[in-house]
Amino acid sequence: MFQFLVFVFGVCIGSFLNVAIFRVHEGRSVIKGRSKCKTCEEPISAHDLIPVLSFFILRGRCRKCKNVISWQYPLVEFVTGILFLLFYSKFNDSSIEGMYTIVRDWIFIAFLILIFVYDLKHMYILDRFTIPAMIVAIIFNLWLGTVPAMSLITGAVVLGGFFYLQFVISNGAWVGGGDIRMGALMGLMLGLNQGLVALFLAYLLGAIIGVMLLLTKRVDRKTPIAFGTFMAIGTAVILFFGNAPLQWYLSLFV
Ligand SMILES: [Zn+2]
Structure with a gap:
């Protein structure tokens, strides 16, 4: 009920x-x-x-x-x-911290849905969604201690920096400012390790969907893709599964 x-x-x-x-x-x-x-x-x-x-x-x-x-x-x-x-x-956790963690995940998910749908519809990652989401992510993760502060900072810098570098190299042709903020947001929501896994997942999904769309001739090579949608999915998946996907992947080599 x-x-x-x-x-x-x-x-x-x-x-x-x-x-x-x-x-x-x-x-x-x-x-x-x-x-x-x-x-x-x-x-x-x-x-x-x-x-x-x-x-x-x-x-x-x-x-x-x-x-x-x-x-x-x-x-x-x-x-x-x-x-x-x-x-x-x-969560099987009925403690008050467990409840707060559920609320944190719900709020994160709500922002990710906003970013996903908006990018899919309008091909744009809005600062009006990513910036409040960043603030909420910092507050919740520091308050609950769900992600260590150091991991938050390095996550935001590395993931945001990854897109910033592409932005500088391509003079803004490959990625937009929205991608930089979205990368930083992934780091702030998940921390460095899980953020990187989520980013990898986003590229993997983007590649699979891209090839499928090319093969079914729905798009051609020049069609821009809304990469924010894949970043939002990758973040949501890792938010749900945590370290499990990375551990599974590493276990294949041990
Ligand atoms: Zn009407």
């Missing part, structure tokens, strides 16, 4: 993330004002704003103008709910 409530809570947070992504892009306040249909501008009534369910009740269309509503909305809500439940279920 409690797990179901955690899922519902995650779905509601997902709903808020959808609103944040849309309104930040439009340059509107995230909190103030009612949600409107994108096409006919009709304010959406409260009973049509139930996360996930309303989309299916309305069969994916606006009640008034019947225009198609994006699949992004129910999908982000559902996935956020599942991820919140996964991170909650990972």
Whole structure:
């Protein structure tokens, strides 16, 4: 029962993330004002704003103008709910520190979803998401001691520096400033070791997806890829599995 409530809570947070992504892009306040249909501008009534369910009740269309509503909305809500439940279920720890760690992971995940969806949609890693996420990551990790301070600093410098170097060498052609901040954020969320594993995972995923898209002729060699999406996935995966993937990989050679 409690797990179901955690899922519902995650779905509601997902709903808020959808609103944040849309309104930040439009340059509107995230909190103030009612949600409107994108096409006919009709304010959406409260009973049509139930996360996930309303989309299916309305069969994916606006009640008034019947225009198609994006699949992004129910999908982000559902996935956020599942991820919140996964991170909650990972801990068998009912101590107060355990609870704080769950809250930390939920907040990290919420930021990673924002960065993922925004980069996928608009090909841009927003400072409005990465910079608050960095501050939150520093505060939580230092306060809870989940990542040692030295690992946080070196992680941010090495991962951020990795992209900064590419930025300088290519004169801003290969990566943007958003990638530098995202690299630093990965270091601040995970620390140096896990951050590097997450970065490796991001490149691995990017390569696999890139080759698949090339083979299916969905993209050509010149199509830019939203690398922030892969960095967000890599970070989320390592946030969940911790040291296990690296240990597994090293065990192959021992
Ligand atoms: Zn409408």
